[in-house]
Amino acid sequence: xRSLTKxxxxxxLWLASTVLIPLSPFAIPATHAQQSxxxxxxxxxxxxxxxxxxxxxxxxxxxxxxxxxxxKPTAPKPPEQPATPKPGVATTNVVSPTGIVTPxxxxxxxxxxxxxxxxxxxxxxxxxxxxxxxxxxxxVQSGGTGGQTSVFMRGTNSNHTKVLxxxxxxxxxxxxxxxxxxxxxxxxAQIEVLRGPQSGLYGSDAIGGVxxxxxxxGDGPARWTASNEAGSxxxxxxxxxxxxxxxxxNYAASISHVHASDVPVTPLQLLPPGQQANGNNYDNITxxxxxxxxxxxxxxxxxxxxxxxxxxxxxxxxxxNADFTxxxxxxxxxxxxxxxxxxxxxxVWSLLDGRIKNYFGANYTNYWHADITPGVDLTxxxxxxxxxxxxxxxxxxxxxxxxxxxxxxxxxxxxTTGLSAxxxxxxxxxxxxxxxxxxxxxxxxxxxxDNDNFGQHMTYRIAPSVILPxxxxxxxxxxxxxFKAPTLSELFEFFPGFSIPxxxxxxxxxxxxxxxxxxxxxxxxxxFGSTYFKNDITDxxxxxxxxxxxxxxxxxxxxAITEGSENFVTFNVIDHVKVRSDYTFTRTVDTDTGLQLLRxxxxxxxxxxxxxxxxxxxxxATVLHVSDWSDIDRNTSVPVTAPGYTIVNLRADYALxxxxxxFGRIDNVANVHYQNPTGFLAPGLGVFGGIRFxxxxxx
Numbered sequence: 001x002r003s004l005t006k007x008x009x010x011x012x013l014w015l016a017s018t019v020l021i022p023l024s025p026f027a028i029p030a031t032h033a034q035q036s037x038x039x040x041x042x043x044x045x046x047x048x049x050x051x052x053x054x055x056x057x058x059x060x061x062x063x064x065x066x067x068x069x070x071x072k073p074t075a076p077k078p079p080e081q082p083a084t085p086k087p088g089v090a091t092t093n094v095v096s097p098t099g100i101v102t103p104x105x106x107x108x109x110x111x112x113x114x115x116x117x118x119x120x121x122x123x124x125x126x127x128x129x130x131x132x133x134x135x136x137x138x139x140v141q142s143g144g145t146g147g148q149t150s151v152f153m154r155g156t157n158s159n160h161t162k163v164l165x166x167x168x169x170x171x172x173x174x175x176x177x178x179x180x181x182x183x184x185x186x187x188x189a190q191i192e193v194l195r196g197p198q199s200g201l202y203g204s205d206a207i208g209g210v211x212x213x214x215x216x217x218g219d220g221p222a223r224w225t226a227s228n229e230a231g232s233x234x235x236x237x238x239x240x241x242x243x244x245x246x247x248x249x250n251y252a253a254s255i256s257h258v259h260a261s262d263v264p265v266t267p268l269q270l271l272p273p274g275q276q277a278n279g280n281n282y283d284n285i286t287x288x289x290x291x292x293x294x295x296x297x298x299x300x301x302x303x304x305x306x307x308x309x310x311x312x313x314x315x316x317x318x319x320x321n322a323d324f325t326x327x328x329x330x331x332x333x334x335x336x337x338x339x340x341x342x343x344x345x346x347x348v349w350s351l352l353d354g355r356i357k358n359y360f361g362a363n364y365t366n367y368w369h370a371d372i373t374p375g376v377d378l379t380x381x382x383x384x385x386x387x388x389x390x391x392x393x394x395x396x397x398x399x400x401x402x403x404x405x406x407x408x409x410x411x412x413x414x415x416t417t418g419l420s421a422x423x424x425x426x427x428x429x430x431x432x433x434x435x436x437x438x439x440x441x442x443x444x445x446x447x448x449x450d451n452d453n454f455g456q457h458m459t460y461r462i463a464p465s466v467i468l469p470x471x472x473x474x475x476x477x478x479x480x481x482x483f484k485a486p487t488l489s490e491l492f493e494f495f496p497g498f499s500i501p502x503x504x505x506x507x508x509x510x511x512x513x514x515x516x517x518x519x520x521x522x523x524x525x526x527x528f529g530s531t532y533f534k535n536d537i538t539d540x541x542x543x544x545x546x547x548x549x550x551x552x553x554x555x556x557x558x559x560a561i562t563e564g565s566e567n568f569v570t571f572n573v574i575d576h577v578k579v580r581s582d583y584t585f586t587r588t589v590d591t592d593t594g595l596q597l598l599r600x601x602x603x604x605x606x607x608x609x610x611x612x613x614x615x616x617x618x619x620x621a622t623v624l625h626v627s628d629w630s631d632i633d634r635n636t637s638v639p640v641t642a643p644g645y646t647i648v649n650l651r652a653d654y655a656l657x658x659x660x661x662x663f664g665r666i667d668n669v670a671n672v673h674y675q676n677p678t679g680f681l682a683p684g685l686g687v688f689g690g691i692r693f694x695x696x697x698x699x
Contacts, residue, residue: 096164096192096212097463098433098443099201099404100394106441108465108476110136110514110531110566114191116216121610121618123651123665123688125229125237125258127183127191131211133606133624135566135582136195136533140599140676141181143265144233144683145258146282146312149180153208154195154533155562155588155600156510157540160207160484162198166215166290166304168342169205172367174384174414176205176487182310182338184286186227186239186256189216195566196533197482197512200445200461203427207482207510207537215290215304218243218250224695229663231688233279234261248294258284265681266315266329270635277315278333284310300348305341312336316373317634327635332374339368355396363388382416384488392429400435404445414488421492424452425485441465449483453491454506457483474529477515484508490541490554499543499552506556510537516566528569535562559591562600576612581605596630599677601644603627620651626676634679645674645682653692664689 093101097109104113112134114124124130128139128149140158141149150158163170163178171178185191191213198206222244229237241254262279271277288306295301316334317327346361365386372379392406406429413422431445446460461480468475486505494501516531540558545551564586571579584604588597596602605625612618627644648670653663664687671685 094192095214096194096210098402099392099431100402100433102433105467105474106435106438106465107443108441108463108478109443110195110478110516110533112136112193112195114193116189119185119188119191120692121620121651121653122608122622123653123663124185127180127185127211127213130185130191131180131193133582133608133622134193135568135584135604136209136564136586137193138586138599138601138604138626138629139180141682142677142680143280143314144263145235145260145280146181146284146310147263147265147280147314147680148312150599151180151211152600153193154512154535155560155564155586155597156208156535156537157484158599160205160482160508160510162202162205162210164202164210164212165306165342166213166344167361168304168306168344168363169365169386169388170340170342171205171365172369172384173365173386173412173488174367174369174382174416175489176485179338181312182284182308182340183213184256184258184284184308186286187215187241187252187254187288187290188213190214196461196478196514197459197480197510197535198461199459199482200447200480201429201431203447203449203459204425204483204485204507207484207508207512207535215288215306216241216243216252216254217290217292218245218252220244225693227690227692229688229690232686233263233683234281235259235686235688236261237690250292252288252290254286254288256286258282263683267675267679267681270329270679272328275329275331277329278313280315281313281333282310284308298350300350302344302346302348304344304346306343308338308340310338318374327637330374334374335370335372337370337372339366341366357394359390359392359394361390363390380417382414384412384414386410386412400438402433404431404433405429412488414493416493419493421488423488423491426450439467439469451485451507453486453503457507459483472520474518476517476531477513479513480511482510482512486541486554499554500546502554505541505554506539508537508539508541508556508558510535512536522573525572526570528567530565530567532565533563537562557592560589560597561591562586562588562597578610579607581607595639598630598632601627601629603644616655618651618653622649622651623647624649631678634677640678642675642678645672645676647672647674659693659695661692661694662689663692 092104092113094104094107094111094113095101097107097111104111114130119130126145128141131137131151132139136154138152139149141147151161152158153161159177193211195209198210202210222242224242226240227238229235236259237257239254239256243252260282264277265280266277268277286308290304292300292302313333313335315329318330342365344361344363346359349358367384369382370379388408388410390406390408392404395403397403407427409426411422411424427447427449429445429447431443434442442464444462449457451457459481461478463478465474465476485507490505491503492501512533512535514531514533516529518527518529520527537560539556540560541554541556542558543552544555544557546553564584567583569581586600586602588600590597606623608620608622610618610620623646625644625646629642631640631642632638633640647668650666650669653661655661667686668684673684674682676682
């Protein structure tokens with residue numbers, strides 16, 4: 001029994017020294033969602049007919065469904081548009097800032113949208129791939145595909161970002177953390193990165209922001225897709241999917257597989273003499289379904305199910321001395337296996353011709369985690385479960401005026417060797433969304449959480465924006481509060497010889513604000529903007545050693561300030577050529593020590609260019625630069641300054657016809673050698689290629 005708990009403690013410390021870094025060299029090893037399982041997102045991007053993206057639909061149009069027919073008003077209502085619509089300008093709709101579908105130019109929140117076409121063009125296979133160039137984020141992955149991955153948003157902690165898939169919180173219920181490495185992109189329709197405190201709508205964990213993912217929803221004739229890819233590091237990836245709708249039923253199902261058999265991770269200089277380096281071996285298979293049925297013109301049932309099984313063989317650290325101060329890479333590999341199941345069942349009840357929509361839902365998350373460590377006979381197994389019931393109602397009070405109210409109850413539990421613990425949270429919220437003359441927009445929300453352990457906690461957010469006449473300049477601002485509830489592991493889990501639990505922990509709290517502008521020029525062929533942000537975070541949970549012993553305990557003593565700016569410019573001056581550049585500056589300070597927070601680089605810069613020299617061919621190039629950052633040495637846990645890096649990635653795809661597409665990519669073209677985090681090699685030059693098939697069946 002002691003060897004088992006020691007193995008789990010070693011894993012916790014290894015995580016602390018690799019990816020899940022909080023505001024100190026120790027680990028601070030989450031819970032609520034608001035959007036519908038099947039939000040009726042409009043097509044997120046309007047693409048010029050001259051650009052080929054996916055095979056065209058046959059000329060025969062499918063018969064409208066009962067729901068589509070019922071949705072047609074007698075007097076057509078024009079869709080929401082910018083203050084002065086620009087011909088040919090892309091229109092993007094988002095859900096996460098307000099909980100309802102809203103054109104992105106009508107929200108004040110800082111939000112980045114990654115569409116299904118972006119995922120296909122840039123050939124993103126996992127969520128970390130897609131997030132690497134997003135402004136305001138720093139992605140830390142311990143080795144290539146499958147390596148444990150954390151995201152630091154606007155300088156906040158790696159566990160301060162809430163991650164939702166179709167409205168379901170996908171974090172581990174036992175530890176409150178989320179490993180981004182295991183979320184595959186094959187079935188994703190849109191990724192929304194919402195920055196700034198969002199607890200007024202989403203509750204706990206949304207101090208840095210929210211990453212909300214909407215998966216593909218079936219629409220129209222049956223469509224089959226399949227892809228196959230191979231390349232460097234033993235990469236072998238496949239996916240297959242089907243989607244469509246018929247009469248009052250829509251469906252989508254997919255299976256995706258990602259595999260890499262030999263990813264170099266361990267720097268040779270860290271190995272003891274004569275020890276060989278072992279490459280990571282990763283395998284992930286994900287199944288997902290999304291269905292909906294209209295029982296009547298006012299009643300709809302939605303269902304979302306997702307199951308992931310992944311296994312990672314990696315080189316962990318051994319501990320040659322008793323006080324955990326010196327580490328060396330193990331000669332034998334450790335094994336991490338994760339089984340994750342998430343699901344949402346939802347009833348949507350519409351009243352008064354759709355002016356009132358009620359959403360009744362139940363979310364379930366089961367997270368099974370097993371660790372096999374060299375030298376330990378037993379497998380450390382942890383299981384976390386989360387069950388949430390929720391209701392929210394969206395009422396169109398008047399044209400451009402929406403009221404959203406909701407309530408929820410969530411129960412979480414952890415089960416591991418020698419521990420079984422539970423906690424729960426009840427919450428209610430209200431939000432007002434206003435649109436005045438398509439020039440002034442306002443979103444305000446307030447939420448009250450009542451946690452079984454620490455009691456009541458209120459959060460809120462207000463976000464106004466205005467589009468100025470003549471110049472069409474958008475000025476936007478927001479102010480909000482956030483909190484992070486202590487996890488079940490922090491409250492109740494005991495590691496003999498290492499740490500003791502603290503059931504009296506309070507939630508971490510934050511106040512955050514931002515203000516910025518966007519300016520279009522030359523009929524929106526050029527657009528640029530800048531946003532300044534600042535977060536003040538208090539009651540941070542630190543692991544504090546207990547004097548006179550090797551034990552430690554999590555306590556609320558931390559205070560940090562993060563601030564900076566996010567800047568961008570887009571060019572679409574020449575037909576068939578698009579360029580976007582982003583620059584983020586972030587300053588982070590631990591106010592107790594005056595030191596820079598770990599793994600938050602001060603500067604991040606990226607440029608992505610797209611070129612369609614001929615209609616079937618799309619070429620893309622991305623340059624990503626990350627400045628140096630504060631880190632800790634993998635062997636000794638001593639603070640170090642990690643050098644920055646610059647990499648170049650190339651992409652190409654060619655449509656042979658309306659059904660077949662060839663694609664290829666080159667990662668890290670210059671074969672730059674760098675470590676992120678320190679002690680873990682990032683992949684060098686990688687070459688990959690494959691084929692994609694897509695077809696539409698005529699009804």
